[in-house]
Amino acid sequence: MDAAELYRVCLRRTELIKDLNAFISIQKEFKPHKQSNQNSSRLHNIPIAVKDNFCTKGITTTCGSRMLKDFVPTYNATVVERLLNHGATIIGKCNLDEFAMGSGTVDSIHGPTKNIWRSNIAYSIDDQEVKLPADWRISGGSSGGSAVAVATGTCFAGMRKPQHTTPLLLHPIYQKWQGRGIKKMALGSDTGGSARNPAAHCGIVGFKPTYSTVSRHGLIPLVNSMDVPSVLTRSVSDATTVYGVICGRDSFDSTTVATDTRPEKPLSIDPVQIRIGIPMEYHPSGLSEEVLAAWELVAGIFEKAGSSVKKVSLPHTKYSISCYSVLNQAEVASNMARYDGLKYGFRPHEGTSVESLYAETRATALGQVVKARILAGNYFLLQRNYKKYFEKALKVRRLIVNDFLDVWKSVDILVTPTTLTEAPSLSEFCKLDNRQQCSSEDYCTQPCNLAGCPAISVPVRLSANGLPIGIQLIAPNYKDFFLLAVSNWLENKISFPKLKLIDDMIK
Numbered sequence: 001m002d003a004a005e006l007y008r009v010c011l012r013r014t015e016l017i018k019d020l021n022a023f024i025s026i027q028k029e030f031k032p033h034k035q036s037n038q039n040s041s042r043l044h045n046i047p048i049a050v051k052d053n054f055c056t057k058g059i060t061t062t063c064g065s066r067m068l069k070d071f072v073p074t075y076n077a078t079v080v081e082r083l084l085n086h087g088a089t090i091i092g093k094c095n096l097d098e099f100a101m102g103s104g105t106v107d108s109i110h111g112p113t114k115n116i117w118r119s120n121i122a123y124s125i126d127d128q129e130v131k132l133p134a135d136w137r138i139s140g141g142s143s144g145g146s147a148v149a150v151a152t153g154t155c156f157a158g159m160r161k162p163q164h165t166t167p168l169l170l171h172p173i174y175q176k177w178q179g180r181g182i183k184k185m186a187l188g189s190d191t192g193g194s195a196r197n198p199a200a201h202c203g204i205v206g207f208k209p210t211y212s213t214v215s216r217h218g219l220i221p222l223v224n225s226m227d228v229p230s231v232l233t234r235s236v237s238d239a240t241t242v243y244g245v246i247c248g249r250d251s252f253d254s255t256t257v258a259t260d261t262r263p264e265k266p267l268s269i270d271p272v273q274i275r276i277g278i279p280m281e282y283h284p285s286g287l288s289e290e291v292l293a294a295w296e297l298v299a300g301i302f303e304k305a306g307s308s309v310k311k312v313s314l315p316h317t318k319y320s321i322s323c324y325s326v327l328n329q330a331e332v333a334s335n336m337a338r339y340d341g342l343k344y345g346f347r348p349h350e351g352t353s354v355e356s357l358y359a360e361t362r363a364t365a366l367g368q369v370v371k372a373r374i375l376a377g378n379y380f381l382l383q384r385n386y387k388k389y390f391e392k393a394l395k396v397r398r399l400i401v402n403d404f405l406d407v408w409k410s411v412d413i414l415v416t417p418t419t420l421t422e423a424p425s426l427s428e429f430c431k432l433d434n435r436q437q438c439s440s441e442d443y444c445t446q447p448c449n450l451a452g453c454p455a456i457s458v459p460v461r462l463s464a465n466g467l468p469i470g471i472q473l474i475a476p477n478y479k480d481f482f483l484l485a486v487s488n489w490l491e492n493k494i495s496f497p498k499l500k501l502i503d504d505m506i507k
Helices: 003-016 078-085 144-151 196-202 236-246 289-304 317-338 354-365 368-381 387-407 434-441 446-451 480-494
Strands: 023-026 047-051 089-094 123-125 157-159 181-183 185-190 205-208 228-233 275-279 308-312 413-417 455-462 468-474 499-501
Touching: 003 023, 003 047, 003 089, 023 144, 047 144, 078 089, 078 185, 078 236, 089 144, 144 185, 144 196, 144 228, 185 205, 185 236, 196 205, 196 228, 196 455, 196 468, 205 236, 205 480, 228 236, 236 455, 236 480, 275 289, 289 308, 289 413, 289 455, 289 468, 289 480, 317 368, 317 387, 317 434, 317 446, 354 368, 368 387, 387 446, 455 480, 468 480
Parallel strands: 047 089, 047 185, 275 308, 275 413
Antiparallel strands: 023 089, 123 499, 157 181, 185 228, 205 228, 205 455, 413 468, 455 468
């Protein structure tokens, strides 16, 4: 199979999952990326999907909002450019909560993205057809579209030589393509769990790197101090490959740092030498019994392999959601000020004054969640409230950072739940307001963003309802490849069941 045929296969799959609403736009024509040494590229002509808050040159980038429904960037985000320079091709842009403000991918102008698990799309698990009644579940968010794209095999990333023999359960003709190991991959972003949360709900790997190791240039900002371009894949080795391509200093992003963390060869680990911490505070009242059982399973795997496993404390975790909410909304208020109807984006009409133009543009083009966060953020930043809310939140953030710094003195890896439950039903989730949704879904994930730590969600098992459960691993800042090596070891011990679309169109 040549590259163009592989691309056509991926396009057919986007048609099969159209009801899931994972893609905002699809590039129907195969456009191979020209470079000087294509045959040595790790991602040569492999289709990838990109979350629709990354700028893509010549391709509409909407952020799931009416405000940017016709915005076509003139440049690529740095992470996109680096993937293209390694030979990848963009098959489409993926759905998200408006401006990435959500944890379910239910607040997009393009409509909600639905999970493949328990959907009405025909699929099999380990080659056994699933016959459960359809029960629409959320895909997680805000990178839900990217997660569904990866879970259903509509986008890929690749390597010249597979690093392991774990079957990816692709159609046999994929595995024959030029002898390559074909990988599934999409770009997402993570501000408080936006990649790890949908990864857990969709049964894939979601990796958030250390803040500052990956450029944010061209990622339309939500919270500058927490946004991290992230990777969604079907295996940890795939995430390692893609991270190796996109990480590194960027002259367009002054917050990136030059780090000598990329190993010359894949890291191997000795579990006996690893100290595992189990944070007591990551056991809130809403934690389901099945997630708790999965958490205990992973701890038991490490303990059986000879790792030191002990309980640890991160005492300020309970304040993390409130701290995150204040800082998030304050930065949102600042970042969203650029959408005024003057230079670019939606404009309802010329208006009778600058003030009326601003007001009508934002009232018409922004959703309720976005407007609520802008109002709250501006309230927190008022002179009379600044010290009471914003300054205090910064101090609490420092306490949370110190909790992580203290715990790294005694452990190497933290193991926690990713989400508190399996993916909720779409109908039940939408009954909650955005604050309630995020408080529940992001409880275990957003402290890492406050501290900048790298974190990854690895799928562990299926619930009694046939839905994935993911477990999160966290490492000290700039220990990304160590975290990936430990996660790869764990993944190989678990053998999570693999989902495959039942596709009669591909013979």
